[in-house]
Amino acid sequence: MRSVRWIKEIRFDEKGLVPALIQDARSKELLMVAYMNEEAVRKTLSTGKTHFYSRSRKRMWLKGETSGHIQRVRKIFLDCDGDALLVQVSQAGGACHEGYRSCFFRRLNARAGRWRTAGRKVFDPKKVYGPSESR
Amino acid sequence: MRSVRWIKEIRFDEKGLVPALIQDARSKELLMVAYMNEEAVRKTLSTGKTHFYSRSRKRMWLKGETSGHIQRVRKIFLDCDGDALLVQVSQAGGACHEGYRSCFFRRLNARAGRWRTAGRKVFDPKKVYGPSESR
Numbered sequence: 001m002r003s004v005r006w007i008k009e010i011r012f013d014e015k016g017l018v019p020a021l022i023q024d025a026r027s028k029e030l031l032m033v034a035y036m037n038e039e040a041v042r043k044t045l046s047t048g049k050t051h052f053y054s055r056s057r058k059r060m061w062l063k064g065e066t067s068g069h070i071q072r073v074r075k076i077f078l079d080c081d082g083d084a085l086l087v088q089v090s091q092a093g094g095a096c097h098e099g100y101r102s103c104f105f106r107r108l109n110a111r112a113g114r115w116r117t118a119g120r121k122v123f124d125p126k127k128v129y130g131p132s133e134s135r
Numbered sequence: 136m137r138s139v140r141w142i143k144e145i146r147f148d149e150k151g152l153v154p155a156l157i158q159d160a161r162s163k164e165l166l167m168v169a170y171m172n173e174e175a176v177r178k179t180l181s182t183g184k185t186h187f188y189s190r191s192r193k194r195m196w197l198k199g200e201t202s203g204h205i206q207r208v209r210k211i212f213l214d215c216d217g218d219a220l221l222v223q224v225s226q227a228g229g230a231c232h233e234g235y236r237s238c239f240f241r242r243l244n245a246r247a248g249r250w251r252t253a254g255r256k257v258f259d260p261k262k263v264y265g266p267s268e269s270r
Contacts, residue, residue, distance in 0.1 A: 028164070077239035077240075098215050
């Protein structure tokens with residue numbers, strides 16, 4: 001890329017992170033939200049595959065590095081305040097480590113006061129990650 | 136509501152906040168992201184209109200309290216980690232205080248290294264908020 005001016009317009013928080021909302025480019029389904037540091041934003045753009053910063057593991061990771069369920073970047077948007085990214089992707093397999101297409105697979109049933117599974121399961125996490133791995 | 140068990144499953148961060156991704160229930164367009172504290176979550180459910188917690192103003196606010204551009208809640212989802220909400224809404228007017236339907240109105244043109252306006256302007260913010268107000 002010729003210029004990095006665009007990256008200066010992203011307002012990373014005090015931890016150097018920005019939330020990235022990941023949306024299926026075709027169906028517009030919201031797949032997940034994760035955080036990027038500046039390195040992850042650059043790597044996402046240079047490789048065309050989403051990279052995030054794991055706050056628990058304190059390192060950058062390629063989405064799909066274990067599962068193969070990578071996300072190919074189609075379009076990137078920045079919000080009015082500059083403190084959130086929206087990334088439209090083509091998702092291989094499922095976004096959620098629990099085997100669902102989307103991480104937002106629990107829907108509130110307000111009358112019952114419960115979250116109910118409403119998502120589409122697209123793979124078996126035990127087969128993809130092994131019995132003990134979580135992601 | 137009969138039970139508040141469901142609210143205990145939301146993992147608010149160390150500031151007592153959870154990001155809420157707001158999506159148009161019909162078109163699936165991502166409209167904005169903002170933060171809710173527990174009070175805002177409860178108020179959103181009891182009134183059927185989105186409420187958020189403003190980190191800068193340090194108070195809860197009703198989306199559309201100035202502009203009239205309220206968001207009627209259709210469905211609420213929780214992600215696998217419990218630390219993000221997805222709220223599908225019917226949006227009156229535009230979600231963005233700059234007059235756009237969505238806050239994500241800037242799209243990255245990677246070749247040019249620039250964010251370019253790609254959104255739909257649906258109202259004149261000066262007419263809605265007055266010349267000096269920002270929201």
